[in-house]
Amino acid sequence: MDVPYARDRSARQYIYAGKKTEFLTRITLHFCSKPAEVSGSTNGGFYRPVGAEGSVSIEECPQKCDYRCSATKRQEPCLKYCNVCCQKCLCVPSGTSGNKEECPCYNNLKSSQGNSKCP
Numbered sequence: 001m002d003v004p005y006a007r008d009r010s011a012r013q014y015i016y017a018g019k020k021t022e023f024l025t026r027i028t029l030h031f032c033s034k035p036a037e038v039s040g041s042t043n044g045g046f047y048r049p050v051g052a053e054g055s056v057s058i059e060e061c062p063q064k065c066d067y068r069c070s071a072t073k074r075q076e077p078c079l080k081y082c083n084v085c086c087q088k089c090l091c092v093p094s095g096t097s098g099n100k101e102e103c104p105c106y107n108n109l110k111s112s113q114g115n116s117k118c119p
Contacts (some may be wrong), residue, residue: 055091065078065086068093085118089103
């Protein structure tokens, strides 16, 4: 009688080990198959390098433009055009001036006179 019990027990252990392995495999695949996300992001949450197009959500544009225009004497037009550009490109270059190469879309928007539209 000891032999059947041993077989049943080993079979149960084998089934348990198989289910445990399957469970761990599913958990691993679940977490490894997700794209990288940035916590707190509201534009889909997917990682984008700082300054790249799509790195700023529309909700963040006013805050980013407030900083971008903080050093200029012409706040009103700066804020207006910065927000227009940010909403179109979802990007605002770092700093209060320059660095437009960080955002090609932002850098390439031109006014009707051919000047840069974005501050």
